[in-house]
Amino acid sequence: MEPIVRFDHVTKRFGTLTVLDDLCLDVSPNEKVAIIGPSGSGKTTVLRTLMTLEPIQGGTIWIEGTPLTHMYRNNVRVPASEAHLRRMRASIGMVFQQFNLFPHMTAQENCMEAPVEVLGLSKADARARAGDLLEMVGLAEKKDHYPAQLSGGQQQRVAIARALAMRPKILLLDEVTSALDPEVIGEVLAVIQRIREEHKLTMIMVTHQMGFAREFADRVCFFYEGRVLEQGPPQQIFGGPHNARTEQFLKAVLQAQ
Amino acid sequence: MRHYLPLLTALSLGVGFMGLGDVPQFLPQLLRGAGLTVELTVLSFVLAIAGAFVIGLARLSTYVTVRVVASIYVEIFRGTSLLVQLFWIFFVLPEFGVNLDPFVAAVTGLTLNFAAYGSEIVRGAILSVPRGQHEAVIALNIGKWKAMRRVILPQALVPMIPPFGNLCVDLMKSTSLVSVVTLRDLTFAAYQVNQALLRTIQIFGVAMLIYYIFSQLVRIVFAQLERRFGRGLSRGRV
Amino acid sequence: MIWNWQFAFDEVLPRLLAVVPVTIGATLLGFGIAATLGLAFAVLRMIRSPWIAVPTYEFSEFIRGTPILVQIFFLFFILPSVGIVLPPFTTGVLAFGLHYATYCSEVYRSGLENVSRGQWEAAKALNLSTYVTIRDIILPQAIPPIVPALGNYLISMFKETPLLALVAVVEIMQEAKLIGAETFRYTEPITMAGAFFLVMSLLSAFLLGRLERWCNGKAR
Numbered sequence: 001m002e003p004i005v006r007f008d009h010v011t012k013r014f015g016t017l018t019v020l021d022d023l024c025l026d027v028s029p030n031e032k033v034a035i036i037g038p039s040g041s042g043k044t045t046v047l048r049t050l051m052t053l054e055p056i057q058g059g060t061i062w063i064e065g066t067p068l069t070h071m072y073r074n075n076v077r078v079p080a081s082e083a084h085l086r087r088m089r090a091s092i093g094m095v096f097q098q099f100n101l102f103p104h105m106t107a108q109e110n111c112m113e114a115p116v117e118v119l120g121l122s123k124a125d126a127r128a129r130a131g132d133l134l135e136m137v138g139l140a141e142k143k144d145h146y147p148a149q150l151s152g153g154q155q156q157r158v159a160i161a162r163a164l165a166m167r168p169k170i171l172l173l174d175e176v177t178s179a180l181d182p183e184v185i186g187e188v189l190a191v192i193q194r195i196r197e198e199h200k201l202t203m204i205m206v207t208h209q210m211g212f213a214r215e216f217a218d219r220v221c222f223f224y225e226g227r228v229l230e231q232g233p234p235q236q237i238f239g240g241p242h243n244a245r246t247e248q249f250l251k252a253v254l255q256a257q
Numbered sequence: 258m259r260h261y262l263p264l265l266t267a268l269s270l271g272v273g274f275m276g277l278g279d280v281p282q283f284l285p286q287l288l289r290g291a292g293l294t295v296e297l298t299v300l301s302f303v304l305a306i307a308g309a310f311v312i313g314l315a316r317l318s319t320y321v322t323v324r325v326v327a328s329i330y331v332e333i334f335r336g337t338s339l340l341v342q343l344f345w346i347f348f349v350l351p352e353f354g355v356n357l358d359p360f361v362a363a364v365t366g367l368t369l370n371f372a373a374y375g376s377e378i379v380r381g382a383i384l385s386v387p388r389g390q391h392e393a394v395i396a397l398n399i400g401k402w403k404a405m406r407r408v409i410l411p412q413a414l415v416p417m418i419p420p421f422g423n424l425c426v427d428l429m430k431s432t433s434l435v436s437v438v439t440l441r442d443l444t445f446a447a448y449q450v451n452q453a454l455l456r457t458i459q460i461f462g463v464a465m466l467i468y469y470i471f472s473q474l475v476r477i478v479f480a481q482l483e484r485r486f487g488r489g490l491s492r493g494r495v
Numbered sequence: 496m497i498w499n500w501q502f503a504f505d506e507v508l509p510r511l512l513a514v515v516p517v518t519i520g521a522t523l524l525g526f527g528i529a530a531t532l533g534l535a536f537a538v539l540r541m542i543r544s545p546w547i548a549v550p551t552y553e554f555s556e557f558i559r560g561t562p563i564l565v566q567i568f569f570l571f572f573i574l575p576s577v578g579i580v581l582p583p584f585t586t587g588v589l590a591f592g593l594h595y596a597t598y599c600s601e602v603y604r605s606g607l608e609n610v611s612r613g614q615w616e617a618a619k620a621l622n623l624s625t626y627v628t629i630r631d632i633i634l635p636q637a638i639p640p641i642v643p644a645l646g647n648y649l650i651s652m653f654k655e656t657p658l659l660a661l662v663a664v665v666e667i668m669q670e671a672k673l674i675g676a677e678t679f680r681y682t683e684p685i686t687m688a689g690a691f692f693l694v695m696s697l698l699s700a701f702l703l704g705r706l707e708r709w710c711n712g713k714a715r
Contacts, residue, residue, distance in 0.1 A: 053616055093620060100614060102617070118624070332697065336692065337696070340657040341688065344672070348685055430562040434562075434658075447565065448568060457569065457572040457573045461572070
């Protein structure tokens with residue numbers, strides 16, 4: 001099966017620091033992938049380059065067989081134009097660690113903004129869609145609240161609804177519980193689990209929540225120094241990792257938890 | 258250094274202009290005016306800084322009367338424009354028998370006005386010195402004036418540099434107002450030459466270039482000052 | 496005494512009050528231009544293409560770094576020679592507005608920079624176009640905190656309207672000088688003109704403080 005996302009020898013540097021090192025990674029349609037690894041290993045950068053928030057210096061990223069960061073003009077490979085990037089972005093959505101909700105809009109308005117402005121939905125249709133999604137994340141009665149009036153967990157759930165309102169094919173989740181108080185992490189993870197079961201969606205999640213990753217993922221990728229050091233089903237990674245570093249990392253993390 | 262690019266652009270535009278015919282004709286007159294502009298700026302700025310410290314410290318005085326008088330001064334000179342003040346000095350004072358030489362009148366006006374704004378800079382900088390410093394000085398029983406001189410002011414000085422740099426540039430631009438009280442500064446010279454030659458774009462263009470070059474030079478000087486004295490202090494945008 | 500109250504109230508005050516509309520009109524129009532143009536400059540500088548951003552920056556820095564009086568003279572003399580004949584009031588106000596637009600653009604810029612990067616990223620993740628992002632997400636967050644700073648420039652512009660007198664616009668200062676020239680008594684007219692500015696300045700500062708508190712209340 002053709003991968004929906006392919007990282008093809010991708011290199012990304014910040015100045016002299018190489019963050020993604022000749023990375024090769026494929027994700028199949030509807031696959032749920034968990035990315036784990038120490039900080040600085042490039043996990044968040046993978047998501048950010050996919051969301052076109054960061055440029056890459058080498059290699060190609062493919063989405064559904066089309067290159068993301070490059071395009072072809074008269075069979076010559078050139079960097080992607082903004083129009084091309086916007087076309088490609090239509091299939092991808094992202095939920096951020098810091099939520100990044102629009103503070104001057106209500107929860108419902110947050111979810112309506114992009115469908116109206118980008119997809120051209122009428123206000124009524126967008127409102128209906130937002131309503132359904134907010135209901136799914138359990139916040140229907142908070143739809144007229146502003147982010148400042150919501151708890152961290154609630155804000156993140158709104159952020160998830162907002163991303164889903166665009167009906168992306170690929171949903172990226174960047175350490176979405178790391179900025180939350182422990183008591184509310186559960187409610188966000190429950191929503192993610194619900195999405196996993198009820199929607200046909202490719203999901204790529206960077207997380208420190210090992211327990212959740214084990215339940216959630218079809219495949220777990222352990223990142224180290226800009227590469228995938230080991231990947232496989234959760235039973236393998238968490239049960240009996242092949243790589244010594246994977247084991248080392250898991251021991252350190254699970255001890256802290 | 259982001260100041261060098263505009264300076265270079267201005268200089269090259271200036272050189273470009275030079276190639277255009279009449280410029281050498283009126284340039285000397287403009288430069289004479291520019292000389293007066295520089296004199297006014299430097300003199301007024303030095304006096305204004307002195308005034309700023311006096312008034313700024315007065316506004317922080319423990320004596321209510323001193324504080325009030327200083328505050329009134331600041332409100333008056335910030336609440337009216339420099340032009341109004343210059344007119345007052347030029348037209349009203351003579352009726353009270355005070356006839357100032359135009360140059361003196363101009364420097365007075367500029368100094369009084371910018372000392373008021375400068376006093377806010379001084380006051381703000383002193384207030385921004387962390388409270389702990391004031392407390393440490395009390396704990397060590399150091400006298401008030403000594404404390405100000407040896408502990409507080411030295412720390413307040415560096416944050417004052419950038420705003421005073423801006424003030425200097427504003428002062429320099431404001432000197433162009435003295436042309437309306439018939440002082441032959443750069444603006445006056447440009448106006449005069451324009452009356453004669455009517456090559457407005459070139460004349461005022463060159464005049465503006467000269468001002469611009471001056472203002473960039475001032476910015477560079479102050480940036481250097483900040484660099485020299487601000488070692489170790491984390492400033493500005495991350 | 497040097498001050499003649501009767502002269503002050505019977506002759507000076509009515510004449511000064513008569514031109515107050517000119518002063519206020521010039522201020523409001525000038526500020527309208529400055530606030531709008533300033534926003535345009537600030538947004539243009541954010542555009543990624545250096546062909547637009549850099550000349551905008553250079554132009555705005557040039558205007559900002561040169562005296563407003565020279566710019567007023569410049570426009571005043573240059574426009575007729577290219578066939579645009581405008582009344583002095585309009586020319587003055589245009590120069591005024593242009594000059595203060597450069598100050599306002601700095602204020603806008605700081606407001607824009609204070610909007611957290613996450614907002615831009617969230618907008619990008621939702622595939623909002625740059626125009627929509629700036630219009631719906633960034634500006635509504637950037638502008639309320641800078642309203643006081645813009646208000647301060649409004650007050651500054653008001654105090655600087657006497658500059659227009661120098662290109663023959665009869666506003667308060669010019670009227671005061673005319674009275675002085677006619678009656679040979681400058682004390683009352685100029686002092687009263689100055690007092691007028693002072694009072695208006697203090698009043699506006701007070702109102703601006705109120706506005707600031709109201710704005711901060713809204714952003715809660």
